[in-house]
Amino acid sequence: RIREHEGLEISHIREALEQAAKAEIAAIAVQPIYLIKGYEYGVLSDLVSSYGDRLGRAALGKPLLSDEGDLDAVIKAVTGRTASYDDGKTAICLVGHGTESDSNRIYVRLQEKMEKAGYGNYYIGTLKKEPGAEDVQRALKKKGCYKRVVLEPLMAAAGGHVYHDMAGEEADSWKSVMERDGYEVECILEGLGQIPAVCSIYVEHVREAISSLQGICI
Template sequence: MFLSRLTRWSTTLLLLLVLALPAFAGHGKNGAEREGILLVAFGTTVPEARAAFDNIEEEVRKAFPDTEIRWAYSAKQVRRTIKENEGTALLSPASALARMGDEGFTHVAVQSLHTIPGAEFHDLIRTVAAFRNMPKGTRTVTLGEALLSSPDDMEKAAKALVSTFPAERKKTDAVVLMGHGTHHPANIYYPGLQYYLSKVEPNAFVGTVEGAPSLEDVVNELKARKARTVWLMPLMAVAGDHARNDMAGPEPESWKSVLEKEGFTVHTILRGTGEFDAITAIWVDHLRDAFSRLNQ
């Protein structure tokens, strides 16, 4: 009788072990895989400027129609201002990745929408690295490069930028692209872009608000070219506060006012680079690269 009970107990135990195998196997593989995309922008407090984000998302959806897209914004002040003024809580890159991990995303391709790989981009590198192989969260997180990250990027960007110049512009009219600029070593990408831009359109110039080339540098180039009419355009993903105030504002120190005081006829274009498909395509290419590395 004892042997009979032992046999029944052994059979029951064996059956339970067999039934549990799929569950154990699932835990060994960390469960089902789920891929996602996180787009990271600096952000803007100007509602009209967000048309750039809408266009970028549309282009990303075309390239990745079956992948869920989320957003994050790296500028704390932008997030705080929008929360206070609009009641909308925007997520930082870290918060967005944490939420995606909690919701079951195992593989996330993060795409930077910054123009150059400056301080904001390097902060994002560290954030992405921290979220790799998270317990019960994201296992693989990759990062797509900023818009200008290589000589090839700058050559493509120069051609793409020229394609966005206004149709009514005359060939002798100059175009000035206003970038943000930075004290970070990555500021070198702005004069680098100028080199490639000059090969495509000699009357196009890059300037920055907080770096080099400066507005003074640009004015000197315009005078050397004997330009009379200048078109001002932002070299930023969105035509936000810098574009509407520092570039096109009525204040005496705005670029428009300074150039007019120097005797130039000035036209302003308030459209961010993210509103143009030719430029957005470069970010999308970087995202394709990041996405392809998810399962390597």
């Protein structure tokens, strides 16, 4: 998709690791843009580990939501981007991917922290796991004061999930579901990676990964 729309050639991580091994790179840090330690993060971790014999040292950076400080920083970032919508009549719904792994509970924790911080018009749901669209629907109806819904991706980049599952015209998209409930719906078609404060979290994580490589300081 990137090659088609932007003309950029970006190697698959396996290709990049292979190139590094052939170039006899002594140390490498890999920073994923995943939000949580879900299934994909585990697959990546195994892949990086499999190059242990060919790369002198390798470190894998943490995903975006790795500790309480990360959650606080992301809350500040996403609420800052959508502050103008928070008028008491608009529900801001953050739509994540979700995972079958135990790390899915981070979405629930993020919701708890947002409520505790006073962001009562923000709701978190996922495409693949609970809380799902139906859970968010029930929460909005229970509140009973909303006229408008803003859908914001809780994902690093706006790809197919955002354009189809969240904001698409398909009958089962979040946009269509909310419109059938009578809400005016607006979609933000930018991932978290478009927010500088979120990028700073990733940068800090890759710094930590680099620092973990023996003998390398930054």
